[in-house]
Amino acid sequence: MEMTQVNQSIDPKRLRLAFQQGALQLIQHKQRLNQINVFPVSDGDTGSNLASLMQAILEETTGESQTVLEVFEKVADASLIGARGNSGIIFAQYFNGIYNHLLKLEETNSVKSFLESVKVAITEAYQAIERPVEGTIITVIRSWAEALSNGEPNLENLLSNALSTAKIALENTPNQLKVLKKNHVVDAGAQGFYLFIEGFTHAFLAKSGLQLVEAKQQKITLDYNEENHAQVTEPLQRYCTEILLDQVQLTKHDLQEHLKGFGDSLVVAVNRGKARIHIHTNKPAEVLAYLSTVGQPIQQKADDMLLQYQVNKQRRAPIALVTDSIADLPAEYLLNNQIHVLPMNILIDETSYIDKITIQSDQFLAMAQRTAATSSQPTLKTVDNLFSFLETRYEAILVITVASKLSGTFHTVKEAAKRRSGTRIEVIDSHQNSAAQGLLVMAANEWIQAGRSFDEIAAAALTKRDQMNILVSVNDLNPMIQSGRIPQAVGRLAKMVNLKPIVSLNSLGDGKLSNFAFSQAGNEKKILAEVIKANEEKIIKRYALIHADELAKAQRWGQELQNKLGFGPSFITDVSTVVAMSAGVGSVAVAYELEEEDVN
Structure with a gap:
């Protein structure tokens, strides 16, 4: 049915396709939105966040809907689940506001109901924000919705005029926010909303033969300038x-x-x-x-x-270095060297936590005494989001993951890398975990800072991973046995006769047990002796110590090794939550990196 008068009904199929076309239009321009993102912070992810929201809408609206209310219900639900970022959640609340108002009306398919709802929902969108700021997405939403309520009886004219009004409001955002004017950009969230309603409007008003135009994956080109966002504060x-x-x-x-x-x-x-x-x-x-x-x-x-x-302000190198949160390194080192971390997920009861961000190992160890926990690798979507950010800021991306024998992270990241184009991505299986993986990341960081080529660094990492080792002392083998991190039969036998083995990894990253002792003290002596022997045979370049709520013991180990080796540890830090889960409370480990040449 051709929609020209406000007392006519809206075709649900046409509305659904309009939502889809608006979503595709925004997704197609996500990189540009990332590049102009300076408010409220210059985190360069507004485009990716809004694209995530639009993707959720696309997925939810694939099937047919019988009514306008059903279309908006699907969009509202998808928005709340798929929303990301400040602008995305405002978007979501606006869509939910439209749906909530339609629920109160007797006639939900009419043009009149639609126009009334898009205006009333402005209030809900504003209420979602603690301190609304004009010159952002909320301003353009309001300008568009109010323009749809100017009394014009022809819907085609209403939508066309509202789109023009929204464009004027968008172009005016730099006059409302100083940070936009200083950086010569419009607001990224406002631009995202305009892109959506532009696609929505063109599809909604199509007379006949409406076909969904798929947004093609654009080749991403490097668009980096150290002066970009120079006016944005920390x-x-x-x-x-x-x-x-x-x-x-x-x-x-x-x-x-x-x-x-x-x-x-x-x-x-x-x-x-x-x-x-x-x-x-x-x-x-x-x-x-x-x-x-x-x-x-x-x-x-x-x-x-x-x-x-x-x-965004000043990258340290043209190559991005990425690892996962199992790589134990001090938080200050990661930040100071601009190393990006893919966090593992920890599930305790029914709540999921983000490793090293919404849960630390000491918190986990306290909680784990009362309840069971499991871990999972970063999702494909998480990896995709990070790559979306990095590929517009770096020439290449090097990822060093935990051993593939211990986690599916390596394969997830490889799969995400296959989907990208335009930026070189190399994914290295470290064959290590914890501090040994951390030391490999440190080595790669030094090569990057030294200006070595991407191919040289990737090749060197494959060689260097075999020169890393980690030796772990655990109080209780049960967590490692239960998690499958060590050979089950040997672990249970050692547990049965109360032997204390050194826990380490083989050349492929599988857990192994060796050099059994009859006591915890004997186990610790054997570990320190192995480190000293390794230094005598090969020379240790550096080492690090990690612990699970056992800082005093880790510091004592560090002092003993410093006395024997002649230099102190590169760092002492607590383990990641995932490592703490398998190593258990009280565990301590030393990881070391060997020099490349044999002493002998």
């Missing part, structure tokens, strides 16, 4: 934290009141027992701890905005 809050809750009873206002003390840029979207929270905070673990008391966390992320800011 973020005061480090982590852009987002959590999706289920079983929520509190109102949007209640959640905002409880959360506002944790940080800034707070946006809360709530609908039918679900809530999507976005906040910039230095305390992501505390945010999650609170939200766990008012609902069931079912999805979360926490992006390091400080690292993103430093990369």
